[in-house]
Amino acid sequence: MEKTTRELPGRLGRRRAWPLPSAALTAVVADRHAPDRRGVPSARVGAGPGPSLLAVFPRPRHRPRPAGRTSPRPPRDPAGRRPVLAHERPPLDVRPIASTFWAGPVAHPGPALAWAGRFLRFPARLVGNGTSLVTAPFASGVRDRTGRRKPFVVVAALVFAAGLLAVTRATAFSALLVALGVAGIGLGVHLAVDLALVTRPLPGSRAPAKDLGPTNLAGGLPGSLIPAVAPRTAGDRRRRWSGSEPHRKPPTKVTSPHMQTDLPYGPLPAHRFDLHLPSDAAGPLPLVVYVHGGGWMTGDKSWLREEGGLPALAELLLGNGWAVAAVNYRLSGEATFPAPLDDVIASLDRLTRSAPDLGLDPSRIVLMGDSAGGHLALLAAYATDERGRPRLPVRAVVSYYGVTDLRTALEERRSRVAAGAEVRGFPPDSILRELVRAPTPEGRLLGVEPDLAEAEALAASASPYRAAGPASPPTLLFAGRYDAVSGSQGAEALARRLEEHAVPSRCVLAEAGHGEAYFFTDPALRQELLTFLGVHAGPESAAAAP
Incomplete structure (x- = not known):
């Protein structure tokens, strides 16, 4: 390979x-x-x-040679002029050559x-x-x-x-x-x-x-210019949810006036979180706990303030009075499932206990994540105790293009790769066919590929779709129509399952692929998030909560 x-x-x-x-x-x-x-x-x-x-x-022309001629006639150009021989050419002069490069379109x-x-x-x-x-x-x-x-x-x-x-x-x-x-x-x-x-x-x-x-x-x-221009053109021509309103340009980095970094929530090096507070922080603040993506095998809490379109999300939350805690967790190279989920739950426990000391409102906590972080945020929010009651006091959960069913997502992705290899006639030892058998991020997370029979129970326990139930909190799912990694079918299926359990939920399909900044910069999608937070985690909803 x-x-x-x-x-x-x-x-x-x-x-x-x-x-x-x-x-x-x-x-x-x-x-x-x-x-x-x-x-x-x-x-x-x-x-x-x-x-x-x-x-x-050139293809030779076979013409009869005139009688008495022993050698062909020297070639002439169409106007009948004798061709210029090499020794008759004038010395090279750059100026007349440069002046003849322009040919008027009219002439x-x-x-x-x-x-x-x-x-x-x-x-x-x-x-x-x-x-x-x-x-x-x-x-x-x-x-x-x-x-x-x-x-x-x-x-x-x-x-x-x-x-x-x-x-x-x-x-x-x-x-x-x-x-x-x-x-x-x-x-x-x-x-x-x-x-x-x-x-x-x-x-x-x-x-x-x-x-x-x-x-x-x-x-x-064109071969040099189009690759540089096409991504911008495609982004400009993508159908925008907000009509003619222009997209926001994502900030390259965001910092909050009141930011604390590398705060511990456990004994391990990975047990750290950054806390961002809005500039006009006053009184107990609602909190978003953000879980970073990276295929469970890479990523860091710092991505929220400096990676892709995530700074635009942080800017939006801080600008609307939300505190944001970005948490780290053990990656698949350090430990397998359920270690990452245990870490996210432990960070929520620590933040809930320390909320009064940190100026936070423990009754208005929302879990949020993108990609692998969205998957872990959903799992943590849907976790229940032995009596079926919510394990964490979260008001709502938001997932950006997160996997909802490990087995289904992996099967769909592998079928796409295998079909592409079959249609294009790749040989059995080609790199595209090797991708079908290569270790997957899901397999590294679980320690075994989730589409194997012996991993069925483990894959089910690591799938938000299987964990969703009547006790699940309100859920907002963002998915991309062109997402070749997580797909959009899983998010739609999870939304339907939540509706069956009478859980408030909404699945928003964006004209974007996996991990695009469009999710965080499009005005309509940003408004979707703020509306959801206001309805399910605003002061009124907190007062009405049991």
Whole structure:
């Protein structure tokens, strides 16, 4: 497995290195083919590394040699001028070369259209490659016979745009395949005319290889710019729950004026918590006990004030008069379940006993956590004694994308990985198939993989879904529709189970993946949290509590 892992960067490196020889081949092809014979080479260059090599070598034309001639006539360019020999070339001068790199789009529409088309062609590499490889040779032959260029550009643009539009509207896999095929046809038509369109009306007829420099930049720049721009664009285009209201930019770090760090709640080094108090702290304060995530095997209480979008959450709670205690617990590398759960419960016991000394209100304590911390927060909040009564005096519990059923979550994740390996034809010894059998965070937590028969009882005791009951406190569950780690089905199933027991609960599905800052910065999601805290842990609810 280690060998396969080390080979991956090499494979990626070889793929990323292809644009370098591709740029050189694109420039050379213009010198190797006559302008009226560049359609087929254009298709070969666009098809990939192998066909590009064939594009460098022109197909010989077998014409009868005139009688009495012992050697072929020296080649001439289309205008009839004698080609410039090597010893006749003038000395290299950078200034005239630099001045010819600009070609006005009005005076030279061909290169301008092709240059812009290469920017639009970049996303097409993700779709329809098979169809384009079939279409390109056919279209290139038609182009060379007709000598027409602009009709190919128009047809390629319309067909490709129709294909991409169909991709966005596809609701079934079969419809998606058809849409990709249509886009591939448009791409194939474009490949047939792209290089010929660029090289025929080059600004400088005596130096086509040099003039193709800007064209090569147009083909390479998207590969460098899009990875940097795409995440921001995807985040901006994600449907926001709050309409037109902009997202908050999460603070990189948050500090409270009254912060105490590394306070002990037990004898072990991991038994520590940080206490954050709001700046205008007065009187007994409601308390949120926050449990950090990290797959039960990494993470720290400091993440609340400096990791990802969590500082935005801390800022929200402190700004609304809540004290926040961020607790550590033993990770799976130190101890297995139920040690982490015991630690969270012990921290709650310590905070409840010391609440008057710390200026906290023991009747308004809320458990909260993200990912693995959300899982532990749910378990601790649902814990009961032998009589079925709540073990901890918590008013409510909030989980951000936490696992609710260890067995179900692991089975779903492994099935996704196995299906991906099967569909993509990965061999049995591939790294993707190794992930199916690799130790999982759940397995490290329990000390045994939860989908094994002998771990059934242990996995059930570590699943909030199995622990939920009539005595469970009000629960708010945040889950991501695109969460490939914890999924969203588990949160929805837990919410339904709580409803069956008449426990107030709410499951909020966000347009986000696992661990995204969106959960803590979106105004609507922030308001969901504050409303829930006000209803189930506000002063009125505390006064009405038995």
